[in-house]
Amino acid sequence: MNKAAVTVMMIYAPSSSGRTAELLGGATGFVGFSALQDLGYVPAASQGVLTDDSAVSTEFRVTLRKMTKKDATTKIKALQEFETLCGSEDLESVKSALPFWPRIYAKLSIDAERRVREAAQVANKALVIQVGKQLAPHLRAVMPTWVLAMVDPHTPAALTASKAFHEAFSVEKRAEVLLFTCKAVVDHVSDNLFNQTPQTLSDPKVTAEEDMKSKYIRVLSCSLNGLSLLLSTTVKATAKKPEVIAEVKPVLQNPKFWKLAKHEHSLVSI
Incomplete structure (x- = not known):
């Protein structure tokens, strides 16, 4: 069973x-979970497919679009670029990519190529550590993918997803x-x-x-x-x-x- x-x-x-x-x-x-609940907040990314990415910083917009390509190598390179940007760009630029991340993350986390799935978890870790409390409004959109990533049969992907979760949230x-x-x-x-x-x-x-x-x-x-x-x-x-x-x-x-x-x-x- x-x-x-x-x-x-x-x-x-x-x-x-x-x-x-x-x-x-x-x-x-x-961060204010109960407050978000009382407001009836629904993450933007869960309301439908976001297509207007004009509010995203140029660097992140280009990288996010590369992630939608079919070629595994292109997706991996894009995820590596995304990871780098999360550590080098200012917080406002990083935050601009947040509404679009859950949908792309969900797709890449079940990619047939295990290296893509692993890179997706590395990128997610870089993002959530960088944005900190700013992730709160998007938690309901991103956590379903994140939870399943922590049990990915590809061990490096699962370990990276788990490490990200443990670093983002205290034991309590x-x-x-x-x-x-x-x-x-x-x-x-x-x-x-x-x-x-x-x-x-x-x-x-x-x-x-x-x-x-x-x-x-x-x-x-x-x-x-x-x-x-x-x-x-x-x-x-x-x-x-x-x-x-x-x-x-x-x-x-x-x-x-x-x-x-x-x-x-x-x-x-x-």
Whole structure:
């Protein structure tokens, strides 16, 4: 049986759904989490695909556009340039790229080429360390990808993503961050498990069938292990356990979830 299912069975208890504001309580967290919640803030990047990048500094705009190319080498070089810019440009220039980063980061983090995925985590680490508290409004957009990256089967990518998370948030704040972004992470996992296919995750026109299947299996595996990571981290905040389970409950009630335990691929079934 997959690790996520095992984790769920170990901590599952009946619960009623709770508002995110109640989930967060009086936590101050990384930066005004409760204040953002009360304002009903929705990260710009989650409202749809951003296409007008005219507000992005010239250097970052060029680099971000290179990341959308098909060639792996081009994407890796662009990510390395992005990392360098995060350390050399002024804070306002770095911040200008923030609304566009979650969407690009999400795509690069599941790239078929493991070197691209690793470079994406290095770039993300450079960005979040540089912007600090300015990342807060974008957390719900970026954390689903970040959580799954921490369980990437390519060890260097996973270790870099984990190191970035540990450097960005103190031990005391990590559970709070995941509580704050819990719904976004669960929604992302649910979409991967129940809606996505090899054809939707890749472009069938330019991707070999075997490569599409390989990416799909990896995304399923990361989604299950990411859910396990979310649960094992957030339930340590025992007072919030019912609210966390309430968010996860719809995933558990989907018959497709339990069928994954018998998946033909060991990355998914075990």
